[in-house]
Amino acid sequence: MPYHPEIGLIERLAIKWGFLPDTRQQAAEDDYRTRREDGTLVNFPPVEKWEEWVEYDPQAWPKKPVPRHYALVPTICFNCEAACGLLAYIDKGTQTIRKFEGNPLHPGSRGRNCAKGPATINQVTDPERILYPLKRQGPRGSGQWERVTWDHVLDDIGGCIRKAIQEGRQNEIMYHVGRPGHERYMDRVLQAWGVDGHNSHTNICSSGARMGYQIWQGYDRPSPDHANARFILLLSAHLEAGHYFNPHAQRIIDGKMAGAKIAVLDPRLSNTASMADYWLPTQPGSEAAVLLAMAKIILDENLYDRAFLRRWVNWEAYLKADWPDLEPTFNNFISALKQVYAEFTPEFAARESGVDTALIVEVARQAGRAGSRLATHNWRGAGSGNLGGWQVARALHLLNVLTGSVGTQGGTSPNAWNKFQPQFWENPPAQKFWNELSFPLEYPFGCYEMSFLLPHFLKEGRGKLDVYFTRVYNPVWTNPDGFTWMEVLRDESKVGLHIALTPTWSETAFFADYVLPTGHSPERHDLQSQETHAGVWLSFRQPVLREYLRRQGKEVEFTHQANPGEVWEEDEFWIELSWRIDPDGSLGIRRHFESPYRPGEKLKIEEYYRWIFENAVPGLPEKAAEEGLSPLEYMRRYGAFQIPRDTYRRHERHLSPQELAGSETDPQTGTISKDGKAIGVMIDGVTVEGFASPSRKQEFYSSTLVAWGWPEYRLPGYIKSHVHPENLDVAKGEMVLVPTFRLPTLIHTRSGNAKWLNEISHRNPVWLHTSDACRLGVQTGDLLRVTTNIGYFVNHVWVTESIKPGVVACSHHLGRWRRQQDQGSRWSTGVVNIEEDNGRWRLRQVQGLSPFPSTDPDSSRIWWSDSGVHQNLTFPVHPDPISGMHCWHQKVKVEKAHSEDRYGDVIVDTAQSHAIYKEWLAKTRPAPGPAGLRRPLWFTRPVRPAPEMFFVNNSTPES
Numbered sequence: 001m002p003y004h005p006e007i008g009l010i011e012r013l014a015i016k017w018g019f020l021p022d023t024r025q026q027a028a029e030d031d032y033r034t035r036r037e038d039g040t041l042v043n044f045p046p047v048e049k050w051e052e053w054v055e056y057d058p059q060a061w062p063k064k065p066v067p068r069h070y071a072l073v074p075t076i077c078f079n080c081e082a083a084c085g086l087l088a089y090i091d092k093g094t095q096t097i098r099k100f101e102g103n104p105l106h107p108g109s110r111g112r113n114c115a116k117g118p119a120t121i122n123q124v125t126d127p128e129r130i131l132y133p134l135k136r137q138g139p140r141g142s143g144q145w146e147r148v149t150w151d152h153v154l155d156d157i158g159g160c161i162r163k164a165i166q167e168g169r170q171n172e173i174m175y176h177v178g179r180p181g182h183e184r185y186m187d188r189v190l191q192a193w194g195v196d197g198h199n200s201h202t203n204i205c206s207s208g209a210r211m212g213y214q215i216w217q218g219y220d221r222p223s224p225d226h227a228n229a230r231f232i233l234l235l236s237a238h239l240e241a242g243h244y245f246n247p248h249a250q251r252i253i254d255g256k257m258a259g260a261k262i263a264v265l266d267p268r269l270s271n272t273a274s275m276a277d278y279w280l281p282t283q284p285g286s287e288a289a290v291l292l293a294m295a296k297i298i299l300d301e302n303l304y305d306r307a308f309l310r311r312w313v314n315w316e317a318y319l320k321a322d323w324p325d326l327e328p329t330f331n332n333f334i335s336a337l338k339q340v341y342a343e344f345t346p347e348f349a350a351r352e353s354g355v356d357t358a359l360i361v362e363v364a365r366q367a368g369r370a371g372s373r374l375a376t377h378n379w380r381g382a383g384s385g386n387l388g389g390w391q392v393a394r395a396l397h398l399l400n401v402l403t404g405s406v407g408t409q410g411g412t413s414p415n416a417w418n419k420f421q422p423q424f425w426e427n428p429p430a431q432k433f434w435n436e437l438s439f440p441l442e443y444p445f446g447c448y449e450m451s452f453l454l455p456h457f458l459k460e461g462r463g464k465l466d467v468y469f470t471r472v473y474n475p476v477w478t479n480p481d482g483f484t485w486m487e488v489l490r491d492e493s494k495v496g497l498h499i500a501l502t503p504t505w506s507e508t509a510f511f512a513d514y515v516l517p518t519g520h521s522p523e524r525h526d527l528q529s530q531e532t533h534a535g536v537w538l539s540f541r542q543p544v545l546r547e548y549l550r551r552q553g554k555e556v557e558f559t560h561q562a563n564p565g566e567v568w569e570e571d572e573f574w575i576e577l578s579w580r581i582d583p584d585g586s587l588g589i590r591r592h593f594e595s596p597y598r599p600g601e602k603l604k605i606e607e608y609y610r611w612i613f614e615n616a617v618p619g620l621p622e623k624a625a626e627e628g629l630s631p632l633e634y635m636r637r638y639g640a641f642q643i644p645r646d647t648y649r650r651h652e653r654h655l656s657p658q659e660l661a662g663s664e665t666d667p668q669t670g671t672i673s674k675d676g677k678a679i680g681v682m683i684d685g686v687t688v689e690g691f692a693s694p695s696r697k698q699e700f701y702s703s704t705l706v707a708w709g710w711p712e713y714r715l716p717g718y719i720k721s722h723v724h725p726e727n728l729d730v731a732k733g734e735m736v737l738v739p740t741f742r743l744p745t746l747i748h749t750r751s752g753n754a755k756w757l758n759e760i761s762h763r764n765p766v767w768l769h770t771s772d773a774c775r776l777g778v779q780t781g782d783l784l785r786v787t788t789n790i791g792y793f794v795n796h797v798w799v800t801e802s803i804k805p806g807v808v809a810c811s812h813h814l815g816r817w818r819r820q821q822d823q824g825s826r827w828s829t830g831v832v833n834i835e836e837d838n839g840r841w842r843l844r845q846v847q848g849l850s851p852f853p854s855t856d857p858d859s860s861r862i863w864w865s866d867s868g869v870h871q872n873l874t875f876p877v878h879p880d881p882i883s884g885m886h887c888w889h890q891k892v893k894v895e896k897a898h899s900e901d902r903y904g905d906v907i908v909d910t911a912q913s914h915a916i917y918k919e920w921l922a923k924t925r926p927a928p929g930p931a932g933l934r935r936p937l938w939f940t941r942p943v944r945p946a947p948e949m950f951f952v953n954n955s956t957p958e959s
């Protein structure tokens with residue numbers, strides 16, 4: 001049936017008089033429109049039309065419709081970790097990318113994106129982006145650059161790395177990644193070089209939560225099944241900004257539409273809290289107390305899952321260790337549990353948190369009654385803000401354990417069950433180095449590298465870096481204590497050659513020796529798989545213009561030949577660099593970068609992905625064959641694949657006879673081991689896979705923490721935060737600063753060159769409760785001075801009821817800057833003067849945003865002048881002694897600005913920041929642990945070294 005759009009009288013008259021074109025007939029005749037045969041609307045261009053898709057040019061309106069012909073090429077968004085699918089609309093006339101919309105075939109994002117997805121086009125077309133490799137001229141940080149060739153870059157860096165390897169200085173080579181991606185690609189590169197050089201941003205992001213999950217079950221992340229939950233308990237803001245937030249937000253709303261209730265613990269009325277059924281505005285750091293009170297209610301009211309607890313918790317080990325005189329029966333375990341948590345009454349939790357007792361009880365009952373359909377999530381926020389934040393995640397997971405909602409439909413699974421990891425045709429050997437600049441002895445449990453302590457380690461002379469890559473990483477701006485980073489980065493005796501791999505200028509790239517333009521999301525290859533829901537998927541990032549040219553029969557050798565300027569992709573860069581490091585193969589590096597299809601010849605990037613798709617993705621070859629495609633062609637065309645795999649109750653999977661062959665079963669614990677590694681557990685006479693902990697059970701009792709000298713933390717518990725009210729002097733105006741929340745429309749430093757996003761969000765005022773505003777005598781828009789332990793910043797105040805009294809909050813997504821001598825990102829950076837006097841630093845804004853001429857007419861239309869305030873500079877490092885997480889929350893003094901203060905001022909004393917680093921370092925209990933280990937062998941570790949490297953003397957006890 002043809003489609004006849006309804007139009008109003010005025011529109012009909014306008015058409016009649018020729019003011020508007022009559023598109024009705026065109027619409028009816030046009031088979032390219034997003035309509036089915038019966039005229040009903042569809043959400044996305046049908047996939048069979050992706051090769052030839054026509055839309056009318058909206059910019060031609062109100063003239064006669066101008067059809068634009070597009071090829072739609074899938075890729076992946078890179079603006080946060082969720083890895084949502086994108087479709088690039090490539091204009092066949094101009095052979096350029098016109099826009100990005102969602103990829104409906106992507107199983108995680110299902111065609112939907114947040115504002116940052118479509119804004120990828122801003123990043124691609126940014127007239128200020130870096131288009132050519134640049135080399136420093138003059139002193140480091142002086143802002144003088146010259147264009148060089150990729151050949152020059154590869155020879156120079158390759159020569160430095162080769163020399164370091166030949167001289168046994170492998171630990172002086174470091175690759176420091178901000179936004180990862182590359183499922184295992186870089187692990188492979190670094191292991192091929194034989195270096196322990198991986199460093200990441202994780203300890204300023206999620207290590208607190210990771211430790212809490214790791215110690216329970218050996219998996220360091222949760223994967224909640226929100227869509228099928230009965231109750232959703234969040235210590236996060238997932239409807240607007242949490243980890244994997246767009247895919248999670250969709251499923252949270254799916255669950256809500258199906259009747260699930262939502263509770264949110266957050267001192268701030270986030271968008272998520274505002275949509276919840278229950279908002280618990282907790283005092284920052286009190287969350288574990290509230291969760292343990294909920295656990296007590298679930299126990300006292302018999303809402304727990306006896307069968308799950310009996311089968312899957314290591315309660316026998318707990319009774320044996322802590323209650324040796326008790327008969328080891330399950331009932332005695334429950335009695336012991338009730339005793340342990342007796343002190344966590346709802347009244348106690350209410351006193352700690354400031355949340356109503358009745359509300360805590362109500363939410364606890366709802367969580368308990370949800371049974372196996374309790375979905376929970378805790379990521380940054382409480383887990384990353386507080387000393388002992390890892391116990392928040394551990395206490396939250398206790399609720400899943402009590403309710404038997406681990407690995408269930410509607411419950412919360414280990415992340416690894418919903419994530420795909422690629423395999424390769426050959427694997428370089430594990431490196432025989434352990435880099436103590438990343439994994440120092442003081443932090444044996446540090447979930448990831450102690451990345452934010454690197455400048456302090458360098459200052460102390462623990463080592464130096466000869467070749468230091470920062471990849472889409474901006475520690476000067478993102479990390480705490482950025483001035484200490486500046487001090488170290490400008491010191492060539494500490495950092496020899498700094499290479500910034502980045503699509504755009506950043507505060508860190510200003511202090512590089514090479515700035516190498518690497519591609520935005522649609523300008524490179526990559527694999528991504530994230531645990532966004534109960535399912536496993538793999539998606540394929542591809543350089544869309546290169547793929548478009550290939551479809552036209554115009555193959556290019558390197559991606560930079562298809563990208564703007566000479567923007568390259570890392571994948572090819574690392575292959576070429578590895579060949580320059582080892583041109584004759586004598587170092588044994590080159591062979592890892594040879595083709596699996598053409599022995600001895602250099603690996604081509606399509607061969608790398610082709611091999612994985614053909615050999616390592618279950619079900620993909622068969623699915624592709626159904627359509628007459630090769631696996632690589634399938635991924636190039638559709639961009640994503642849902643991997644068929646059962647994702648629920650994997651711990652109950654029976655071990656096969658092959659798996660059991662040669663294994664041993666511990667008669668006491670039932671743990672099944674093979675080759676010295678636990679592979680399963682015998683439960684009720686059945687051999688099953690279990691979890692990834694040493695006991696293969698949920699470890700309520702951690703013998704690991706006991707063995708490593710932390711017996712007081714052997715059970716899920718409550719650690720009073722460094723910002724606990726006992727540590728504040730309220731009479732002196734001290735408050736808690738929550739600096740961790742994301743804005744939905746920005747993402748750390750990666751969105752700085754997205755003009756649409758900066759137009760929407762360009763200020764980060766300090767949230768202050770009305771009662772505190774009254775006390776201080778300030779109103780919205782007034783200037784506040786916020787003083788931390790090492791300095792202060794000056795910002796506007798936003799007076800609101802949406803924050804807990806006594807707490808202030810400020811988003812970290814703003815405050816980008818450049819100095820007079822720097823280039824870059826005038827969409828988002830103000831100009832600043834930075835002065836230093838013997839470790840006393842002052843940053844002062846001298847010019848806000850203003851219009852500028854460029855090839856993009858919008859740059860002359862910038863109407864906002866605010867670029868926000870850079871608060872992270874004023875934070876000392878706060879490494880949690882267990883998880884290694886930087887504890888972001890700050891004890892601050894909040895007052896009216898002084899007469900000399902100006903908006904955006906930042907004052908810092910880096911000698912004081914180093915002293916505070918030492919204070920926190922003294923909280924640790926360093927390795928070696930049992931048997932001389934640096935770290936528990938069963939803990940995960942990125943880019944895992946050879947087993948003997950886990951021992952302080954670099955050899956296993958047997959060897």
Ligand code: SF4
Pocket residue numbers: 077078079080081082083084109112113114115116117118244245246247
């Ligand atoms: S949630 Fe938004 S920023 Fe993150 S990957 Fe998806 S579209 Fe991109």
